[in-house]
Amino acid sequence: MSTSDVDEEIEFVNKDLKIQVKCPICHSQMLEDVYQTGCCGKLACHTCDSRLKKDGSNCFNCREQYKSHPDKNARGLIQDLKMHCPNAKKGCKWIGEVRDRKNHIKKGERDGDKVCKFEVIECCYGCKRKDTRKNMDKHEPDCPEKPYKCQYCKETIKQKDEESHMKSEVPKHLECAFDKFTQEIQSQKKEIVNMKLEMQASESTRLVTELQNQELNKDVFQVNRTRTFPSNHSSPERSKSHESSKDSWRNSLGNIVGWILMD
Ligand SMILES: [Zn+2]
Ligand SMILES: [Zn+2]
Ligand SMILES: [Zn+2]
Ligand SMILES: [Zn+2]
Ligand SMILES: [Zn+2]
Known part of the structure; x- marks a missing residue:
């Protein structure tokens, strides 16, 4: 016992x-x-x-x-x-x-399930205060000895030192704020580059599809014309138009490649 x-x-x-x-x-x-x-x-x-x-x-x-x-x-x-x-x-x-x-x-312990709220315990932040768990629930969040992370320099300080920390660490906090600002700018820049690449990719896919469709339409048109006006010799008009559409294809493709490479 x-x-x-x-x-x-x-x-x-x-x-x-x-x-x-x-x-x-x-x-x-x-x-x-x-x-x-x-x-x-x-x-x-x-x-x-x-x-x-x-x-x-x-x-x-x-x-x-x-x-x-x-x-x-x-x-x-x-x-x-x-x-x-x-x-x-x-x-x-x-x-x-x-x-x-x-x-x-639960003698001496801070908490647990269904523990006695009227048991006297010591503050967990070491300020030596003794009180019931019920009152400690109110005291501890505001305890002067409670540590917390400074939102600017991320250093761990006690709540009682907050005011003096804010006064004495102004240059350090300015430096941290500047670093944070620079990091944000860099990450935004990266995002913009990624967006540009995505846009270029989708635009080139769209152009290629469009050109392929144009080529297909022309071929269909030519086939229909040959069927409507059959002749023994090949139509000079047809081969000419076929050549020119092939050229425009090449030119467009060249433009797209040039556009993608340009950054
Ligand atoms: Zn005895
Ligand atoms: Zn006996
Ligand atoms: Zn009890
Ligand atoms: Zn305390
Ligand atoms: Zn700080």
């Missing part, structure tokens, strides 16, 4: 206890390990049992040589008992079994 367990005086919901809870030697409540004497069957707390064994003492009840064993049955019965929260006077309404009290109180 730890010292803190000895100190806390539990208030049970049912005042009429059917089991012995107090140690007959030190009168503290036996909430964890319970020992039974081998000589006369009396119960003792863990602290007293250890001391009697270590000292080689006689039994506190029958004066025989002290011998004992853990009494799991008695321990189980005590742990089943319903109790009020030790912080009931501060306002906690929790009622639970003795075995669950540590999970509810």
Whole structure:
């Protein structure tokens, strides 16, 4: 049994206890390990049992040589008992079994699920303030010792030093702001170049498709004309127009390639 367990005086919901809870030697409540004497069957707390064994003492009840064993049955019965929260006077309404009290109180810990909001703890930022968890929830976000990252230079400083930091680090903050500005300009420049490349790619695809369609239309037109006016010799007009459309194709393609390469 730890010292803190000895100190806390539990208030049970049912005042009429059917089991012995107090140690007959030190009168503290036996909430964890319970020992039974081998000589006369009396119960003792863990602290007293250890001391009697270590000292080689006689039994506190029958004066025989002290011998004992853990009494799991008695321990189980005590742990089943319903109790009020030790912080009931501060306002906690929790009622639970003795075995669950540590999970509810979580001594010394900052938080956890369903913990007692009326347990006194120390501020987690080391300002030495002690208060209930309930009040600490309000204090800690504004604690002068709470560290935070300066939005300009990204240095970690304490909240209490914010004003002096802002005053003394003006040149550094200006430098950081300038660096940030330069970075933004560079990333925007990159975006513009990417957009231009995308536009060039889609425009060249569009032009190629258009030219291919034009070529196809001309071929269809020529085929139709040959079919409508059949002749034994090949039409000079047709071959001429075919040549000129091939030339315009080449010229357009040359223009596109030149346009893409130009940057
Ligand atoms: Zn004791
Ligand atoms: Zn005895
Ligand atoms: Zn509580
Ligand atoms: Zn604090
Ligand atoms: Zn700063």
